[in-house]
Amino acid sequence: MNSWLGIIQDWLYPPTCLLCGDPGADGRDLCRDCALDLPYNRWCCPRCGLPLGSESARECGACQRQPPQFDASVAAFRYEEPVRHLIQGLKFHARYPAGRVLGSLLADRLAQRDERPQCLIPVPLHPARYRSRGFNQSIEIAREVSARLGVPLDLGGCVRVRATLPQTELSAAERARNLRNAFKVLGDYRGLDVAVLDDVMTTGATMNELARVLRKAGARRIEAWACARA
Ligand SMILES: [Zn+2]
Ligand SMILES: [Zn+2]
Structure with a gap:
């Protein structure tokens, strides 16, 4: 039934590249050439x-000086064009197909690894922000990742209890202070391996604060997943 629906859907609305308008490849709204040109965060x-200039198994200087609360990160792309265009299209213009493309690309990157967490937590928005935007871009991306990797989505275990200032204008130290106690954990994470997901990771302050409260709630291993890293 599902495959027939898929065939009919592809015939009515064939996948079309969101970046150049050519036919999409691999069942997604992105063509092969545009996919090859993306700024992969190798x-x-x-x-x-x-992002580092060359291959290295070692942690960056900042992580060596002050390790973050999460154990590892996977950020599929550098935050550059055209990935920035796709992310902003989703976030500010509710272009859901961009969210599906971003989620499927992040899932491709994650599928190369063997480990899978027991749940996937999209970074929650404050209810006031959620009402004004009408959706949470991290949830849109996480839905696709969850479906492709078979990792259950966790939408109710963490909530944002404090409205924070937009992070873009703030320094790294101000970002950390701005986010302090922004999240509250409602679920039971004792002994669980979890992943938190955001669209963009800039300084990592948001993921760090969410990881801090999840660790306090007993999470064992915590990974930070993002489409793009600034
Ligand atoms: Zn294209
Ligand atoms: Zn680092």
Whole structure:
């Protein structure tokens, strides 16, 4: 039934590249040439995903000085065009197909590894922000990742209890302070391996604060997953 629906859907609405308008490849709204040209974050710090100039198994200087609360990061791309265009299209113009493309690309990257967490937690938005935007971009991306990797989505275990200032104008130290006690854990994470997911990881302050409260709630291993790393 599902495959017939898929065939009919592909015939009515064939996958079309969101970047150039050519026919999409591999069942997604992205063509092969545009997929090859994306700014893949190949060489990066294994702990925080920071792009590095060359291949290295060692953590970056910042992680060595002050390790983050999460154990490892996977950020599929550097936050550059055209990935920035796809992320902003989803976030500010509710272009859901961009969220599905981003989620499927992140899932491709994650599928190369053997480990799977027991649940996937999209970074929650504050209810006021959620109401004004109408959706949470991290949930849209996480749905696709969850479906492709078979990792259950956890939407109710963590909530954002404090409205925070937009992070873009703030320094790294201000970002950390701004986020302090922003999240509250409702679920039981004792002994669980979890992944938290955000669209973009800039300084890692949001993921760090969420990881901090999850660790306090008993999470064993915590990974930070993002489509793009600034
Ligand atoms: Zn294209
Ligand atoms: Zn690092």
